[in-house]
Amino acid sequence: MDVGLIGLPQTGKSLLFRLLAGEGRGGPAQATIGVAAIPDARLDSLAAMYSPRKVTPATLRVTDIPGAVPGEDRARWNRFLEAVRGADVLVHVIRAFRSDELPHVMGDVDPLRDARFLRDELILTDLATVESVQQRLGAQSPRKRRPDDQALLDLLPRLRETLEQERPLRELALGDEEMRLVRGFGLLTLKPMVLAVNVDEGQLQEGTFPGEEALREAAAGWGESVITFCGPVEAEIAELPAGEREAFMGEYGISEPGVARLARAAYEVSGLISFFTAGEEEVRAWPIRRGTTAKQAAGKIHSDIERGFIRAEVVAYEDLVRLGSVAAARDAGLLRLEGREYIVRDGDVIVFRFNV
Template structure:
């Protein structure tokens, strides 16, 4: 509590407080608001998006930097217009505005990064599924995210990166290029890995 008090007296959020694992467990029993992750999103009009300028920009950026909160600029008006266009026209419109992706994609990416999350994929003949796990999670723990039997009977993970799979077109070509990997329990899953888990229970 003394550590928390010192941080709060400096008008800083508790989310930036470095704690041991034991202290972190103790603090979870309290529901401190400033311990929760936070991002800021500003909704701008088209002119503000083009210019990158809006009222109180400097003050907002200064305060968010002080409390270590990421800032995302979006325009609900532009997002609505993009959603009404076909993909080719939407890409041209976004390029004219200097945008590489949609506001919702930028928000999702920032939230994932800020929360320390990544995604990996599993793929079968009928479906592809995306799974969310914490960054630096091992293959065996990722398998447990799908089902406890996979974690308990884990043998190995057959891994290919999403980029390599898209580049090659299919798993057979991935294997021919030597980009297919067999990984054990301690393998740290990377964002975008496509994994087949082998297990026996």
């Protein structure tokens, strides 16, 4: 899973990238790639229970994509679209912060305008893609068409209609088979999106930013979540010793860094859930897609465990922390023995039994 940070130039994407991923590989004009840990309070409680030597959170790849404006610099815009194509999930960074030294690229601050601007550009790009595929396939003689091409020709009008109504394709919630048909075309509005509003210190303190209500209302209609963060304050939080963070955040009326909420939101919209393995050696969160079976989940850890799968011993995270140990969960009848087809749930703490 690759999360792309997108947005207009100078909205704070690169700062957000460093907060999420630390350093990354890339260059000023190129997309920069890094890895973000997904904060999870459940992992912390498991770590407190087991005092393991190592705690390993789930991670997502993050790409910092240089901002671009269509019509200003064609090459830069095309590089931007190419990088967006490479992402699975999009975090749209929108600027609410004011700065006299660094004017907003559109002149003034207007979060809803910016949210709509990029949304519409991505919709237009997809519309052009769909039209060109439709044209190419339509030009083929029907007798020469492969079955997949015919299925695509039947599907594309629905896509086109949605885009023409200025709606992103993700709203169609295409099924697996339909997704397979369109996978090769790099459609941008199929990707889940989170809106991340970069506020300034004053706005953080006030707990709101200009245009918030309008943006939230629009986002609710779009089914997208809005997360606010303040880049410079987040950078300060990251530099504080862990023991001082809570008090510092309290001064701003927040209980958790915005970047942590943002990482989790990106994880959620990408359709990932976590199961845990826990022991004295390591406590670890493993990202899997919703719907993953126990046997497939075992394969995330090691292919030998998948191949030699016997059963999974599963306890729900809530039961485990409530009862204090796996033994207590077993006594309470809450340790389940599950087979290979069991669909793993978010928060399952699992021991896999296998043969090699």
